[in-house]
Amino acid sequence: MGKKFYHASHFKHTLKKRSHNRYKRLEPLIKDDSLRILSHVKPTDSSLTKYWRFRKNLFSKIDSNGIYMTHELWFSVTPESIASFFANFVRACMPEAQVILDVFCGGGGNTIQFAKQFPKVYGVDFSLEHLYCTAQNAKVYEVDDRIWLKYGPWEKICHEKYLEDIKVDCIFASPPWGGPNYLKKDIYDLETNLQPMGITKLLESMLKISKNIILFLPRNSDLTQLANVTRKLLGRDAKCRVLYVKENGHLKGIVAIWGDALVSYESGPEATTEKDKSCDEQDEPVQKETIPASFYDMDG
Numbered sequence: 001m002g003k004k005f006y007h008a009s010h011f012k013h014t015l016k017k018r019s020h021n022r023y024k025r026l027e028p029l030i031k032d033d034s035l036r037i038l039s040h041v042k043p044t045d046s047s048l049t050k051y052w053r054f055r056k057n058l059f060s061k062i063d064s065n066g067i068y069m070t071h072e073l074w075f076s077v078t079p080e081s082i083a084s085f086f087a088n089f090v091r092a093c094m095p096e097a098q099v100i101l102d103v104f105c106g107g108g109g110n111t112i113q114f115a116k117q118f119p120k121v122y123g124v125d126f127s128l129e130h131l132y133c134t135a136q137n138a139k140v141y142e143v144d145d146r147i148w149l150k151y152g153p154w155e156k157i158c159h160e161k162y163l164e165d166i167k168v169d170c171i172f173a174s175p176p177w178g179g180p181n182y183l184k185k186d187i188y189d190l191e192t193n194l195q196p197m198g199i200t201k202l203l204e205s206m207l208k209i210s211k212n213i214i215l216f217l218p219r220n221s222d223l224t225q226l227a228n229v230t231r232k233l234l235g236r237d238a239k240c241r242v243l244y245v246k247e248n249g250h251l252k253g254i255v256a257i258w259g260d261a262l263v264s265y266e267s268g269p270e271a272t273t274e275k276d277k278s279c280d281e282q283d284e285p286v287q288k289e290t291i292p293a294s295f296y297d298m299d300g
């Protein structure tokens with residue numbers, strides 16, 4: 001598997017060697033260092049100002065060396081305290097785990113936090129720019145030696161045989177929600193709105209690789225669909241755990257969780273960052289409520 005992925009430490013070098021055309025596309029951005037964001041420099045695009053104000057919530061190390069972002073990543077990266085919670089949660093549930101696969105890895109918000117906890121983290125994204133950001137940000141966090149990156153669309157990569165042959169302990173994915181309109185409807189339809197495929201196909205594509213799966217989804221996701229897909233793909237007695245994810249008291253989304261070790265774990269890990277600790281005193285960053293899919297069996 002290693003050969004199919006680009007090691008984050010040598011991302012530019014390997015890309016240049018293996019795919020000159022792709023490298024050529026990135027070269028101007030690399031030469032100008034134009035994706036680098038320094039903490040004190042406000043983006044020229046004023047629509048990004050509201051995200052820039054919270055830049056330290058996304059990557060706390062932005063102050064030391066700057067970090068790498070594209071326009072899309074400003075509103076897509078998982079905030080660091082939340083990403084750190086997810087990584088700590090998996091570590092607490094699966095202390096023996098070694099390998100995490102982060103599908104839709106974006107700018108590395110989750111990949112980096114997983115790499116702080118686990119020796120091998122694989123990231124997949126169909127944006128070369130985003131993979132470059134992940135590799136560069138991983139260097140800032142000094143975890144690039146633990147990260148391998150794969151370029152391409154998940155709908156194609158998930159069919160590649162080598163993924164089924166490796167032992168991935170847990171898959172994490174923060175799929176695109178389809179833009180800011182996701183809150184316009186009371187209930188978010190996970191079959192028609194989630195990209196690049198509906199929840200059934202997405203979960204099916206991942207279950208071939210690991211039974212332990214965590215999906216970061218909109219807060220208004222249709223929980224009935226989660227219950228249905230769980231029963232359909234895993235059987236009547238299977239469970240899906242749902243955690244409500246908060247940052248500074250604001251509900252940011254939910255995580256849907258499958259796999260015995262992750263579902264049956266009773267008490268969540270303590271938050272680790274200073275920010276989390278202070279949040280914890282007022283309001284938990286992640287509300288650890290669980291809703292097994294079978295909940296709907298019991299309550300109709």
Ligand SMILES: C[S@@+](CC[C@H](N)C(=O)[O-])C[C@H]1O[C@@H](n2cnc3c(N)ncnc32)[C@H](O)[C@@H]1O
Pocket residue numbers: 076077078079104105106107108109110111124125126127130152153154155174175176177195196
């Ligand atoms: C919500 S962002 C992920 C953010 C990431 N978790 C982070 O913290 O930086 C979704 C990512 O999915 C990628 N993406 C969208 N469609 C994809 C597809 N079909 N295959 C692979 N990646 C895709 C986008 O390029 C984007 O980087």
